[in-house]
Amino acid sequence: MDFDELIAQLDLGTKIRLLTGMDMWSLPPVPEIGLDRLVMSDGPVGVRGEQWSSADPSIALPSPTALAATWDLDLARRAGRLLAQEARRKGVHVLLAPTINLHRSPLGGRHFECFSEDAYLTGEVGAAYVEGVQEGGVAATAKHFVANDFETDRFTVDVRVGDAVLREVYLRPFERVVAAGVWAVMTAYNSVNGTTMTEHSELVNGVLKSEWGFDGLVVSDWTAVRSTEPAAMGGTDVAMPGPSGPWGERLEAAVREGRVPESVVDDHVRRILRLAHRTGALRGGAAPSPTPVDGVALTREVAARGFTLLTNDGILPFQGVRTIALIGAAAGEARVMGGGSAQVFPDRIVSPLEGLGERAEVRYALGTDPRVRLSPIPSPTRAQFLDADGGVLAEHPLATGEARWLGQLPPGVDGDRLKAVRLLTTYTPGMSGAHELSVAGVGAFTVTVNGETLFDGTVDLPGGDPAAAFMAPPERRMSVPMRAGEAYELTVTHAAGALKGMVFISFTLGHADPSPGEEALIAEAVRVAAECDVAVVVAGTTPEVESEGFDRTDLKLPGRQDELIRAVAGANPRTVVVVNAGSPVEMPWADEVAAVLLTWFPGQEAGTALAGVLFGDAEPGGRLPTTWPRRLEDAPVAGVTPVDGAVAYDEGVFIGYRAWQRSGRAPAFWFGHGLGYTTWSYDSISADGTAVTVAVTNTGHRPGREVVQIYVSNGAERRLAGFDVVAAEPGQTVLTTVFLPERAFQVWQDGWRTVEGEYAVEAGRHVADPRLSATVKI
Numbered sequence: 142m143d144f145d146e147l148i149a150q151l152d153l154g155t156k157i158r159l160l161t162g163m164d165m166w167s168l169p170p171v172p173e174i175g176l177d178r179l180v181m182s183d184g185p186v187g188v189r190g191e192q193w194s195s196a197d198p199s200i201a202l203p204s205p206t207a208l209a210a211t212w213d214l215d216l217a218r219r220a221g222r223l224l225a226q227e228a229r230r231k232g233v234h235v236l237l238a239p240t241i242n243l244h245r246s247p248l249g250g251r252h253f254e255c256f257s258e259d260a261y262l263t264g265e266v267g268a269a270y271v272e273g274v275q276e277g278g279v280a281a282t283a284k285h286f287v288a289n290d291f292e293t294d295r296f297t298v299d300v301r302v303g304d305a306v307l308r309e310v311y312l313r314p315f316e317r318v319v320a321a322g323v324w325a326v327m328t329a330y331n332s333v334n335g336t337t338m339t340e341h342s343e344l345v346n347g348v349l350k351s352e353w354g355f356d357g358l359v360v361s362d363w364t365a366v367r368s369t370e371p372a373a374m375g376g377t378d379v380a381m382p383g384p385s386g387p388w389g390e391r392l393e394a395a396v397r398e399g400r401v402p403e404s405v406v407d408d409h410v411r412r413i414l415r416l417a418h419r420t421g422a423l424r425g426g427a428a429p430s431p432t433p434v435d436g437v438a439l440t441r442e443v444a445a446r447g448f449t450l451l452t453n454d455g456i457l458p459f460q461g462v463r464t465i466a467l468i469g470a471a472a473g474e475a476r477v478m479g480g481g482s483a484q485v486f487p488d489r490i491v492s493p494l495e496g497l498g499e500r501a502e503v504r505y506a507l508g509t510d511p512r513v514r515l516s517p518i519p520s521p522t523r524a525q526f527l528d529a530d531g532g533v534l535a536e537h538p539l540a541t542g543e544a545r546w547l548g549q550l551p552p553g554v555d556g557d558r559l560k561a562v563r564l565l566t567t568y569t570p571g572m573s574g575a576h577e578l579s580v581a582g583v584g585a586f587t588v589t590v591n592g593e594t595l596f597d598g599t600v601d602l603p604g605g606d607p608a609a610a611f612m613a614p615p616e617r618r619m620s621v622p623m624r625a626g627e628a629y630e631l632t633v634t635h636a637a638g639a640l641k642g643m644v645f646i647s648f649t650l651g652h653a654d655p656s657p658g659e660e661a662l663i664a665e666a667v668r669v670a671a672e673c674d675v676a677v678v679v680a681g682t683t684p685e686v687e688s689e690g691f692d693r694t695d696l697k698l699p700g701r702q703d704e705l706i707r708a709v710a711g712a713n714p715r716t717v718v719v720v721n722a723g724s725p726v727e728m729p730w731a732d733e734v735a736a737v738l739l740t741w742f743p744g745q746e747a748g749t750a751l752a753g754v755l756f757g758d759a760e761p762g763g764r765l766p767t768t769w770p771r772r773l774e775d776a777p778v779a780g781v782t783p784v785d786g787a788v789a790y791d792e793g794v795f796i797g798y799r800a801w802q803r804s805g806r807a808p809a810f811w812f813g814h815g816l817g818y819t820t821w822s823y824d825s826i827s828a829d830g831t832a833v834t835v836a837v838t839n840t841g842h843r844p845g846r847e848v849v850q851i852y853v854s855n856g857a858e859r860r861l862a863g864f865d866v867v868a869a870e871p872g873q874t875v876l877t878t879v880f881l882p883e884r885a886f887q888v889w890q891d892g893w894r895t896v897e898g899e900y901a902v903e904a905g906r907h908v909a910d911p912r913l914s915a916t917v918k919i
Contacts, residue, residue: 142425144414147174148407156410157393160373162383165363165548165643166191168413175424179417181282181360181381182231184238185254185270186478186744187485188224190231191549195540198488200227200436200745201478204723205239207447207741209256210763210815212848213866214269216443221273221281223439226431228279234420235280235325235360237482241267241314242290244724244767245796248781250292250692253479253723253742257766258797258812260310261861261882264317266766271323278428280420283318285329285362286338286349287311291781291788292692296365298783299332302790307333308889310794312344316353324357324419328377330365336375339366345376358416373401378409382548382643437746444750446846449739449763450816456675456715456735458757458818464673465501467494468508468666468709469702471721472679474516475747479723480613481689486540487745493679493719496748500756504673508666508709509659511700513685514616515579515651518542518631522566522650526554527634534558542566542633542650550644563634564650573625574655581616582648585636588619590629595619613688614647663705671712675735677755678706681721692781696727696773706730719751725769728809739763757818757843762866764815764848764907768798771809777801798908802858813861813907819845823912824874826904831881835904835913839869851879852908853886854901859908860885886919895919 148156155171163169168179183189187199200223202208208217228236240251244258256263267283274281288300288311302311315326326349328338338344339361349355359378366372366380369391380386395401414423421428450457475492478484497503522539535553544564550556570576580586580596588596600615623629633650656662670676680702686693697703707730710716717736720726721743731737738761743750753759770776777800778792795803798812819841826835835849846868852859863879886900887893899918903911 142418142423144411147414148410150174151410153393153396153403153406156406157389157396159413160379160392160406160409161386161388162379162381164384165382168379176414176417177422179235179413179420179422180233181235181237182228182233183482184224184236185240186483187487188227188231188233188236189485190233192551193486193545193547194551195486195543196537196551197231197486199485200440201485201487202440203444203447203744204253204479204483204742205256206253206723206766207743207763208270208443209262209266209766210447210449210741211443212262212764212766212864213446214265216446217266217269218273219434219439220443221270222277222432223434223436225274225277225279226434227436229277229431233279234422235282235416236274237282237284237327239267239270239281239283240285241283241318242285243311243314243796245290245790246779246781247696247725247770247773247776248693248779249290249724250687251479251481251689253687254481254483254689258768259766259861260313262766264314267314267318268321271318271321275322275324276429277431278419278421280324280357280416282325282327282360283315283323284327286315286326287329287344288333288790289329289331292690293781294783294786296330297786299335299787300790301334301787303793305889306790306793310796312348313884315349319349319353319355324416326355326357326359328359328361328365330362337367339377340368340371340375342375350376356412356415358412370395370400373405378412440744441746441750444740444743444746445754445759446762447741448743448750448754448761449765450761451737451739451810451814452731453736453816456717457738457755459675459755462501462674465497465503466666466670466673466676466709466713467497467503467505467679468670468676468705469679470507470510470512471681472677473505473507476681476683476721476742477744477747478742479687480684483689490745491748493677493748493751496750496752497677497755500752504669506666506669507662508678508705509662509701510656511698511702512683514581515577515618515653517649518566518568518652520566520568522564525563525565526550526559527561527563528558529560539564542652544646544648546644546646548644556638556644559638560636561634562637562646563632565630565632566650567628568631568652569628570623570625570654572654573623575620576623576655577618577653578621578631579616579618579651580633580648581651582614582635586617586648587634589632590621592630595621613685613690616651659701663701663708666705667708667712670709670716673713674715676709676713676716677719678709678716679719679721680706682723682726687723696725696770698726703729707733710734717755725767727772731809760818760845761815762817762846764813765810766812768801768808768812769810775806775808777804777806799858799860811907811909813848813850815848817845817847819843819871821845821847823904826902826913826915828902828915828917831917832878833863833881833902833904833915834876834878836874836876837867837869838874839871842871844868844870849877849879850905850907851881852903852905852911853881854903856901859903859911861908862902
């Protein structure tokens with residue numbers, strides 16, 4: 142298609158208008174050239190669409206760390222196809238995922254949303270994900286370009302990093318996904334070496350567009366564009382969201398006055414049209430239809446294949462287990478995804494309690510509740526949208542007492558007239574006593590029970606990150622005496638509206654049953670554990686620990702979960718701990734329990750996948766995509782707090798397992814570690830140039846899968862250079878040939894330079910467990 146011919150039909154004002162969102166999630170249509178509205182949506186575990194509400198549910202895949210833990214590129218590609226199917230169902234052209242920043246520090250708040258600490262593994266999994274999404278005619282967006290590896294002061298921080306480190310580590314996964322043909326890239330909030338990324342012409346125009354030949358769209362992170370000429374000239378093509386912003390009339394004036402060449406604007410528009418053509422939003426474009434995918438089955442498969450068995454004394458898989466003591470807040474109410482832009486509303490979540498309850502007699506005990514905020518009240522709720530006189534503009538159902546609308550109001554709601562949102566629900570408690578209600582959000586609220594006002598006031602937001610207001614808002618609690626079996630009418634009214642067409646509404650009516658206190662809860666868990674064949678403790682992080690908008694302060698399990706685990710293990714030596722976290726946590730009890738199974742954030746099919754793995758229907762196929770420290774103090778790289786507005790990447794290329802190798806310290810679990818339900822022998826290795834062939838045999842008694850990992854060593858350290866997932870029946874030997882990339886033998890010295898010489902090429906089960914070695918000469 143001749144995009145220049147279409148551009149020639151547009152006047153300057155229309156072209157400028159295309160470069161800023163018409164609202165929170167879309168670019169404006171231009172019917173005269175056949176351009177439809179171009180819709181974007183957050184990911185990466187699902188496709189939210191333009192409404193962030195339980196009224197518009199989405200499939201919820203496991204977290205990116207879980208997907209990376211499979212080390213399976215075909216599975217990542219299939220996950221991408223499912224997301225394309227979801228995007229097309231919701232009218233979305235551009236999926237704002239994957240996040241391919243790195244696990245530089247275990248304290249990174251969005252660690253769960255990234256794939257790995259290793260640039261090569263991140264690039265390979267990211268490329269497969271991108272290919273799957275785009276096979277369905279939906280654009281993937283690699284983000285956040287670049288060095289956006291922590292959350293603290295993310296809007297203003299300056300990352301100081303050398304060219305060689307940028308090229309060899311932080312730019313490398315972006316280079317890989319560009320080579321895979323990604324259609325969009327998102328610029329980050331942060332600066333790099335003194336220049337904010339939306340204005341970073343050297344990296345965006347120079348490296349991304351010119352050197353790498355990227356012909357897709359560069360979109361800003363939301364509100365990241367803060368200037369007119371520098372951002373327009375810096376390579377960012379689209380400023381989101383809109384319609385207000387620093388471009389518009391100011392950019393048009395800059396062009397008319399000769400401060401920004403019109404050719405620059407034309408290039409931005411050309412990239413928009415190309416993206417629209419690829420996704421079917423431009424007349425004459427033909428986006429391919431996604432291959433039909435069973436979303437529930439694939440979500441369950443990804444979960445099980447990502448589950449990572451860290452330790453096992455032989456208790457798993459369960460055999461002859463009739464009674465299970467299931468313990469922990471996350472067992473009854475699974476945490477299946479991280480907070481922030483990664484969050485969606487699935488139409489169902491299978492908890493461990495539900496999943497295991499179908500396989501054995503389960504006796505549940507809460508044990509301890511580490512959650513800082515109350516969970517949304519679990520009863521069906523009506524959301525009423527009110528005008529200034531209290532009249533109802535529209536009413537929409539919600540699955541729980543959680544209300545969120547970001548960017549777009551539900552159908553039938555006039556944003557100009559909207560002044561308040563009211564939630565109404567009827568709750569019938571199962572037990573008598575002092576129940577807790579809460580409202581979580583920012584602004585003015587009124588809470589009533591049976592018409593009596595319990596709270597009428599304003600809740601203020603500490604700090605300045607708007608993501609915190611949306612994802613981790615402050616909370617006000619109220620104690621309410623309730624009787625079991627009696628229905629209570631609950632309402633919460635929030636003063637809210639649309640500002641300049643922008644919608645930003647988020648609040649929750651929370652609830653908790655009466656509690657006997659932590660000591661009694663732990664004692665009850667111990668009693669239940671002692672009475673059962675096995676105990677399964679589901680322990681994990683909370684939304685206040687892992688989310689967009691803030692970094693972690695430590696790696697400890699919140700609350701008294703460590704104490705609970707030790708008490709349960711003391712009562713029943715057949716205790717399995719299921720770690721429900723998206724990123725590393727300290728596990729001081731790991732040597733005191735029978736098994737530790739890491740499920741990451743496992744997606745909506747959490748409980749079904751967990752039951753299948755514990756009982757041996759499926760093998761836990763995961764291998765760690767990042768190194769897990771025993772204690773935070775041991776981590777070679779941890780700092781995420783700016784000093785004088787900057788974070789210096791002084792460790793250079795030595796992050797993750799490369800830093801651990803250099804430190805001489807041993808972590809709790811190395812990069813690449815993970816057990817299965819069978820055993821393997823590594824039989825032979827041969828290298829023909831950069832083609833490495835490895836033979837492995839399943840020496841166990843059941844079918845299994847192995848991740849054969851290939852590392853290149855120069856004597857000082859090993860670096861991942863290839864991998865493959867193989868499957869074999871008991872006694873079967875399989876061969877795999879892995880082709881090592883050129884980058885495995887190169888360094889950046891004002892250009893890529895191959896370091897010639899002899900290298901040890903090693904095959905093993907993790908980075909510190911080489912089983913076979915061969916020599917290659919480069």
